[in-house]
Amino acid sequence: MIAAAVLLWMIFAIWPDWLVDAIGRKKIFLNALFNGITLGGLYFLVASGFTLIFGLMRNVNLAHGSLYLLGGYIGFFVADMTGYWLLAFPAAFIVVGLLGILMQIFVFQKMEGEDLRQTLVTIGISIVLADLMLWSFGGDFFNISPPQWLSGPLTTFFVTGAKSSGELVYLKYPIVRIVIFVASVVIGLGMWMLLNRTRIGMLIRAGVDDRDMLSATGARIQVVFIGVFAFGAGLAGVAGVVGGTFQSVAPGEDIRFLLASLVVVIVGGMGSIPGAAIGALVIGLAEQLGSVYFPTYAVVLTFLIMVVVLAFRPQGLLGRA
Amino acid sequence: MAVIDESGVSDTEGRKTGWAEQIPVQYWVVAILLLIMPAFASDFTLYQIFGWSFILGMIALSLMFLAGYGGMVSLVQMTIAALAGYMIAIFGDSAITDISQGWPWYVTIPIALIVAMLFGSVVGWLSVRTEGIYTIMITLAIASAFFYFTRQNYVVFNGFSGFNGVLPPNLFGVDWRGSKAFYYLTLFWAVAAYLIVLYLSRAPFGLALQGVRDNPRRMAALGFNVNAHRVAAYAFAAVIAAIGGILLTWQSAQVSPGTAGVGPVIDILIIAVIGGMRHPIGPFIGAFIYVLLKTFSIDVLTSLGLGGERFQLLIGISFLVIVFWSPDGILGLWDKWRQRSDKDPLRDAGESNL
Numbered sequence A: 001m002i003a004a005a006v007l008l009w010m011i012f013a014i015w016p017d018w019l020v021d022a023i024g025r026k027k028i029f030l031n032a033l034f035n036g037i038t039l040g041g042l043y044f045l046v047a048s049g050f051t052l053i054f055g056l057m058r059n060v061n062l063a064h065g066s067l068y069l070l071g072g073y074i075g076f077f078v079a080d081m082t083g084y085w086l087l088a089f090p091a092a093f094i095v096v097g098l099l100g101i102l103m104q105i106f107v108f109q110k111m112e113g114e115d116l117r118q119t120l121v122t123i124g125i126s127i128v129l130a131d132l133m134l135w136s137f138g139g140d141f142f143n144i145s146p147p148q149w150l151s152g153p154l155t156t157f158f159v160t161g162a163k164s165s166g167e168l169v170y171l172k173y174p175i176v177r178i179v180i181f182v183a184s185v186v187i188g189l190g191m192w193m194l195l196n197r198t199r200i201g202m203l204i205r206a207g208v209d210d211r212d213m214l215s216a217t218g219a220r221i222q223v224v225f226i227g228v229f230a231f232g233a234g235l236a237g238v239a240g241v242v243g244g245t246f247q248s249v250a251p252g253e254d255i256r257f258l259l260a261s262l263v264v265v266i267v268g269g270m271g272s273i274p275g276a277a278i279g280a281l282v283i284g285l286a287e288q289l290g291s292v293y294f295p296t297y298a299v300v301l302t303f304l305i306m307v308v309v310l311a312f313r314p315q316g317l318l319g320r321a
Numbered sequence B: 001m002a003v004i005d006e007s008g009v010s011d012t013e014g015r016k017t018g019w020a021e022q023i024p025v026q027y028w029v030v031a032i033l034l035l036i037m038p039a040f041a042s043d044f045t046l047y048q049i050f051g052w053s054f055i056l057g058m059i060a061l062s063l064m065f066l067a068g069y070g071g072m073v074s075l076v077q078m079t080i081a082a083l084a085g086y087m088i089a090i091f092g093d094s095a096i097t098d099i100s101q102g103w104p105w106y107v108t109i110p111i112a113l114i115v116a117m118l119f120g121s122v123v124g125w126l127s128v129r130t131e132g133i134y135t136i137m138i139t140l141a142i143a144s145a146f147f148y149f150t151r152q153n154y155v156v157f158n159g160f161s162g163f164n165g166v167l168p169p170n171l172f173g174v175d176w177r178g179s180k181a182f183y184y185l186t187l188f189w190a191v192a193a194y195l196i197v198l199y200l201s202r203a204p205f206g207l208a209l210q211g212v213r214d215n216p217r218r219m220a221a222l223g224f225n226v227n228a229h230r231v232a233a234y235a236f237a238a239v240i241a242a243i244g245g246i247l248l249t250w251q252s253a254q255v256s257p258g259t260a261g262v263g264p265v266i267d268i269l270i271i272a273v274i275g276g277m278r279h280p281i282g283p284f285i286g287a288f289i290y291v292l293l294k295t296f297s298i299d300v301l302t303s304l305g306l307g308g309e310r311f312q313l314l315i316g317i318s319f320l321v322i323v324f325w326s327p328d329g330i331l332g333l334w335d336k337w338r339q340r341s342d343k344d345p346l347r348d349a350g351e352s353n354l
Helices: A002-012 A017-023 A026-057 A064-082 A085-106 A115-137 A175-197 A199-209 A211-216 A221-246 A253-268 A273-293 A295-312 B002-017 B025-040 B043-070 B077-091 B105-127 B133-152 B179-202 B204-214 B216-221 B226-252 B262-275 B281-303 B311-325 B329-342
Strands: A153-162 A168-174
Touching: A002 A026, A026 A064, A026 A168, A026 A175, A026 A199, A026 A221, A026 A253, A026 A273, A064 A085, A064 A115, A064 A221, A064 A253, A085 A221, A115 A253, A115 B133, A115 B262, A115 B311, A153 A175, A168 A175, A175 A199, A175 A221, A175 A273, A199 A211, A199 A221, A211 A221, A221 A253, A253 A273, A253 A295, A253 B133, A273 A295, A295 B105, A295 B133, B025 B043, B025 B179, B043 B077, B043 B179, B043 B204, B043 B226, B043 B262, B043 B281, B077 B105, B077 B133, B077 B226, B077 B262, B105 B133, B105 B226, B133 B262, B179 B204, B179 B226, B179 B281, B204 B216, B204 B226, B216 B226, B262 B281, B262 B311, B262 B329, B281 B311, B281 B329
Parallel strands: none
Antiparallel strands: A153 A168
16 A cells, blocks of 8 residues: 555656655656556567467467567558558458467367477477568568557656746657557457456356366367467467567567566466466566666566566466466 | 386396396497597587587486476576586686686586586476476576576676686696597586486486376375475486586587577477487487587578578477477387387287377
């Protein structure tokens, strides 16, 4: 409670001089905080597909980062050729989702129940995909540029300080990041609704709990598997477009985001969507605040969080034991 | 249990007839071939191909020990190896004289082994709290944390560039980086590691570990401390990986964050899987194939009409093929072939799946 109050005070109050002297200007803090939250939104998009697939199929899809990167490339080329940024999302979702369906039908169905072998296969697929993408798209950085109406900053109602004349200064923040964050929250809520309020969601939740029993009741579990895999993969593709707009699309990003989603689901709890949300927020904030306040060890901070969670709560913050 | 009793009996019988006759003739051929190799092989073959295969084989052997006997697929073995290399560079001699302490080898090598063992035990202690595929995820995350940490820490690990000029001590007046000397050095340690793992797999500790792998709850009910066995396995595997890491550092004379990047970490897993995880010889076969592929991939790829830089594609596809058709690696293929040729077509017609 006290921590929350202090945080709220730090967000809304005008900082006194001693605090500015101690940890720097408020604008930097607010920017890091917002970047952390929006990065958390991106991490959630990547990690929620990963955790959904894991929760239902016990398949650690280590090719998830490659799916993310593929989505980014597809998004870039679609947006570049058609000129419509919004078109990049369905294109990436459909193409990467189709790849997910192919993977599920031709690879994972053949080795159902063999967790370790499936994981090894996903490692092989990620190596092959990474090299194929390097081959066809080269090693350059691509930036997906958002459309005109989304570029530029938005003046928010958060006060960063006051001028000597007493006039208040408000924080300016890129609109595109805010829009994307709102969109990922909407997607997250939609997934939660889908899982908890619909028949399909009921099937999936039953499958997470006991898939043998579910298939014994006559549900066509293979279809559910294919659907979930396609959805999770498609989500990774969409996240690739988002990541390409936030940052850039380049070789090596696949491993970065695979690791990020690994850490997120380890911290949040495997197979849990709310866990992925909390984990993504924690890791995004740790990364951004870390890179402002302890620049050298920002990456290590996220792993430190993971180790601490593992040591005291091995199943993750919201995972079931 | 029946299997164990049987092997025990044959062991005692073997001792009566003398240990030399107990070893099959193929082993003698391989041993003699490896010993006289420097007589006809080129320096490049000895140093780059065999030396490197033995080193990678040892690191993969430590993974095979954990995964094959303990059921724990740990991806930190390469990290442990790199850590041992770093310790040698930090406490011993290197070209980075600001950081390197310049202590003698009889101090630095034990330090490296102990630090690596402690690190391995901590990782083990963290990852045995979870099971199966979780282990892969957690160890992968720890391995990449090490990579990022060493890349950003300049005070101790010298950041991105790491250490170069890390040379083996000039012991007994031999230049251990000479191709023949290095060949025998790596051969000695590889054989030693192989024999120790082989011995341990039949010793009480190894049998208990395999019991833990197959049924942890039953082993716990029998009074074995399941987690202690697992952590001990991590500690033992860390020592093997550390020896490999020290040799690897000497071979390339440098150690840097890239030594334990995500790529090399995965490569060790690939080596162990390609070779086969059921017998300690597997990792060495896998390492040999990997080194051959890596060294000659340019020739292979250009002959296929592809660019020479598509090595990752080649290794990825061969890994996929192996995992798909023979989960036990090359050793599994060998077993299958043996079974097929041993089979009596009349009697065993219906049992092709065995």
